[in-house]
Amino acid sequence: MARITGAQDLFAHALLEPSLVTTAQVNPDLLKARFAASDADIKRLARIDEAGLARAAHILHGKRRRQLGWILPATRTLLFDDAVGHVVVTDYLDSVLPWRESDEPRQQLAEALRFSAFLQEDVRVSAALAQLTAFEVVRYDVMTRPIITRENANPGRTSSGRLTGGTEIVSFDYDVLAMRSSALSHELPEKWPPAETHIVLHRNDREPIRIFRVEPSVACLLVSYASIPRLADLAAQCEIELVDAERIISQSIAMGMLL
Amino acid sequence: MGTPDGEPKRLGVGLAYRSAFSEQIRQNKSAIDWLEIPLDQYVDNPYALDELEELRQDFVIVPHCVGMSVGSDSVDVEYLSKVRMISDMIEAPWVTDHLGFNHTQTFTLADIVPVEWSSARARVVAENAQKIQDELGRPFALENITYHVSFPSELTEAEFLAEFLSNCDCGLLLDVTNLSVNAANHGYDPRAFLDQIPVDRIIQIHLAGCARDDEGIWHDSHDRPIPDHVLDLLQEVGSPASLRGILIERDAAYPSDLSELLDDMRHAARAVGWSG
Numbered sequence: 336m337a338r339i340t341g342a343q344d345l346f347a348h349a350l351l352e353p354s355l356v357t358t359a360q361v362n363p364d365l366l367k368a369r370f371a372a373s374d375a376d377i378k379r380l381a382r383i384d385e386a387g388l389a390r391a392a393h394i395l396h397g398k399r400r401r402q403l404g405w406i407l408p409a410t411r412t413l414l415f416d417d418a419v420g421h422v423v424v425t426d427y428l429d430s431v432l433p434w435r436e437s438d439e440p441r442q443q444l445a446e447a448l449r450f451s452a453f454l455q456e457d458v459r460v461s462a463a464l465a466q467l468t469a470f471e472v473v474r475y476d477v478m479t480r481p482i483i484t485r486e487n488a489n490p491g492r493t494s495s496g497r498l499t500g501g502t503e504i505v506s507f508d509y510d511v512l513a514m515r516s517s518a519l520s521h522e523l524p525e526k527w528p529p530a531e532t533h534i535v536l537h538r539n540d541r542e543p544i545r546i547f548r549v550e551p552s553v554a555c556l557l558v559s560y561a562s563i564p565r566l567a568d569l570a571a572q573c574e575i576e577l578v579d580a581e582r583i584i585s586q587s588i589a590m591g592m593l594l
Numbered sequence: 595m596g597t598p599d600g601e602p603k604r605l606g607v608g609l610a611y612r613s614a615f616s617e618q619i620r621q622n623k624s625a626i627d628w629l630e631i632p633l634d635q636y637v638d639n640p641y642a643l644d645e646l647e648e649l650r651q652d653f654v655i656v657p658h659c660v661g662m663s664v665g666s667d668s669v670d671v672e673y674l675s676k677v678r679m680i681s682d683m684i685e686a687p688w689v690t691d692h693l694g695f696n697h698t699q700t701f702t703l704a705d706i707v708p709v710e711w712s713s714a715r716a717r718v719v720a721e722n723a724q725k726i727q728d729e730l731g732r733p734f735a736l737e738n739i740t741y742h743v744s745f746p747s748e749l750t751e752a753e754f755l756a757e758f759l760s761n762c763d764c765g766l767l768l769d770v771t772n773l774s775v776n777a778a779n780h781g782y783d784p785r786a787f788l789d790q791i792p793v794d795r796i797i798q799i800h801l802a803g804c805a806r807d808d809e810g811i812w813h814d815s816h817d818r819p820i821p822d823h824v825l826d827l828l829q830e831v832g833s834p835a836s837l838r839g840i841l842i843e844r845d846a847a848y849p850s851d852l853s854e855l856l857d858d859m860r861h862a863a864r865a866v867g868w869s870g
Contacts, residue, residue, distance in 0.1 A: 347698050387743035
């Protein structure tokens with residue numbers, strides 16, 4: 336049972352699951368049993384304008400997609416969006432991922448969620464996802480969390496996150512994350528991924544200000560960035576051959592991993 | 595930074611700093627009175643603080659946060675301490691966030707959504723805001739947000755604002771565009787809204803472009819010049835004695851130069867009688 340502790344909890348949950356309003360209208364007892372919410376709060380939930388709620392929920396989901404990425408096809412995007420709240424992650428796992436028993440998508444999903452957790456640097460989500468996916472959730476401390484503000488999350492605004500380091504802020508699209516798991520699990524040059532990679536972030540005057548030693552998976556991610564013209568400078572600073580990046584991207588496209 | 599009585603001085607008309615046009619901002623610094631920064635981009639990112647150090651050589655900087663979640667039951671003290679650290683570093687005259695919540699005990703939402711408009715919640719928000727202001731050691735103001743649905747509540751938004759402000763001595767960041775958008779979407783008179791709130795608590799104003807989608811719903815799109823009807827509403831607000839700064843926001847469809855934004859700034863100054 337989800338624990339609801341007040342009116343705002345219930346309201347927040349309704350934004351993530353608009354059908355709760357209908358439930359509150361036709362079967363308040365069901366809702367009460369599910370959430371242990373108070374009668375008064377359920378009655379108020381039933382008074383919410385359904386069309387308005389649906390619109391607000393749609394906008395909220397849109398914002399989440401923009402915040403967390405278009406990295407996966409529709410059903411998985413939903414899941415990824417809702418990785419923000421682990422209760423909802425569980426709900427969506429059960430409801431929209433009937434193929435979850437299949438090992439391969441499950442693994443890919445876990446990979447994506449690992450990145451979700453990493454990107455958010457949300458300990459609660461990380462812990463929940465670790466339990467959910469039976470995968471170790473890895474925190475990559477080589478990168479700071481993405482910059483997600485209301486400003487870059489609203490409709491019509493940028494869909495990029497940002498990789499930050501020093502005074503140079505490099506934008507990136509979350510789309511590239513999707514290719515990561517496939518890139519690592521299919522035929523690659525023997526030397527790929529390298530055991531260790533260094534990434535140099537630099538100021539606009541090219542003076543290095545921070546050197547990271549990163550694990551291969553992150554290197555792979557950054558190689559993916561190399562396909563984005565704006566990130567060519569960053570990729571060029573990595574000890575990575577860009578030809579590999581092109582190959583990985585081609586493979587990913589062929590596999591339908593790129594949207 | 596402040597006036598002899600300790601109040602922040604009037605800064606004029608500023609611009610929301612975005613790295614997308616950082617160079618243009620530096621090139622036009624004489625035309626920009628002050629900058630507002632999205633503070634969360636600098637939290638836990640010590641390397642980005644260099645940028646702030648550079649900016650503050652040329653501008654007064656006001657931090658704008660998204661993480662306080664004042665509508666939640668309690669304040670995130672760890673986050674607050676980080677905001678304090680940066681605010682101190684840049685000698686911020688005041689700090690702002692949004693009047694809403696983005697997490698509860700069981701959820702973290704992607705965006706800031708409206709609180710329940712009740713007297714009880716007004717007291718919670720006031721208590722949180724006062725605690726934040728006291729901890730920051732400088733004025734703290736909350737911004738009215740856009741919303742597309744609200745939780746059925748005992749108060750109207752304007753009544754809630756007035757009640758929250760009566761329970762603390764924090765300020766109001768009035769987003770005139772948000773007010774216009776909400777009024778259009780929810781069918782109320784924005785001027786009547788202004789009559790119901792204590793305009794003498796407004797310390798900052800936000801202005802941005804807005805647009806109506808195919809379904810007739812307005813959004814604070816931040817992607818175009820400020821429309822005339824928003825400037826007309828700004829004129830209604832006028833220039834209360836408490837007002838310290840007006841801020842132009844742009845977050846998409848960045849113009850190749852700042853002329854469009856500088857025009858917005860001039861129009862705003864004219865609307866409140868600040869133009870020379």
